[in-house]
Amino acid sequence: MDLGIKGRKAIVCAASKGLGKACAMALAREGVAVTINARGRDALEAAAEEIRRETGGAVATVVGDVVQPEIRAKLLAACPMPDILVNNAGGPPPGDFRDWDREAWIKAVDANMLTPIELIKATVDGMMQRRFGRIVNITSSSVKAPIDILGLSNGARSGLTGFVAGVARKTVGHNVTINNLLPGSFATDRLNSTVATMAAKQNRAVEEVRSERIRGIPAQRFGEPPEFGAACAFLCSVHAGYVTGQNFLMDGGAYPGTY
Ligand code: NAP
DSSP, X not given: OOOSOTTOEEEESSOXXXXXXXXXXXXXXXXXXXXXXESOHHHHHHHHHHHHHHHOXXXXXXXXXXXXXXXXXXXXXXXXXXSEEEEOOOOOOOOOGGGOOHHHHHHHHIIIIIHHHHHHHHHHHHHHHHTOEEEEEEOOGGGTSOOGGGHHHHHHHHHHHHXXXXXXXXXXXXXXXXXXXXXXXXXXXXXXXXHXXXXXXXXXXXXXXXXXXXXXXXXXXXXXXXXXXXXXXXXXXXXXXXXXXXXXXXXXXOOOOOO
C-alpha cells in the first residue's frame, strides 16, 4: 500500500533507539524526510546513518533533551514546517508511590505530558493552515491498564491522553489528526532494563523473569520495533485521515478487556 506521504517532513523525538527509531525508519521508508532527536550524540548519528543507508532518505539530527525548551526550539528550527510529529521521550522510573516526591512527579509530567503538549501547540496551527498533519504520541499500555510499579507513567501519560482526547476533535476538520500509540512489551533497551530491574528486585535470573513475562502475553513473544514503526507510519498516512483521538494498543493481546 502506498501511504501517500512521500515528500512529507517529520519530527521524530527520542529516536536514536527503540520505538522512536523504528517510527523514523518506517516513515523514511515511505519517502518522508525525518528530523530525529536524542540526548546521546553517538547513538543518534549512528541511527541517522542507518536510516539513510536503509532508505536513501534525508535525515537531520538534533542532539539534546527534548524536555528542554531550547532543544524543542532547535527541533522546530531544523524542521520549521513539519507535516508529521511523533512525540516520544524516555519513560519515568519504576518504584513505590511513597518514594516519589513532588520533584519526581514534576519530572514525569514534564517529560511525558507537557513536552508533547508544547510540541503539539507549536506545530498544530501550521499543519491546519496547510491542511495536512499527523501527530502520533508514543504513550504506553499503562494508560489502559495501570502497571503498579509504573505509577509515574500511569499518571503523567493519562494526563496527555485526556488532553489529546479534547484537542484531536478540534484539528481533524482541517485534516490534522492526533492519536496515541500504546506499546505493551516491545523488545527494546527500555524493556531489557525493566526486566533486569525486576529480576534484581526479586533476586531471580533475568532469563526467568523474561520467560515469565512472555508467558503472560497471548502472542507468546515481545513485540518487534518495526511492527510498531509500521503502525505509526499508517497513522501518519493519507489513509488514516478519519482516525483521530484514538488510543491504539499494540500489546500482543495482553490487555484482557473486550473494549
Ligand atoms: P529505549 O529503547 O530506551 O529508547 C529511548 C530513546 O529515547 C533513545 O533513543 C533515547 O536516547 C531517547 N530519549 C530518552 N529520553 C529522551 C529525552 N528526554 N530527550 C530526547 N531523547 C530521549 O525506549 P523504548 O522502549 O523505545 O521506549 C520509548 C517510550 O515508550 C518510552 O517512553 C517508554 O517508557 C515507552 N514504553 C515502552 C515500552 C516497551 O516495551 N519498550 C512499553 C511501554 C511504554 P538518549 O537516551 O540518548 O536520549
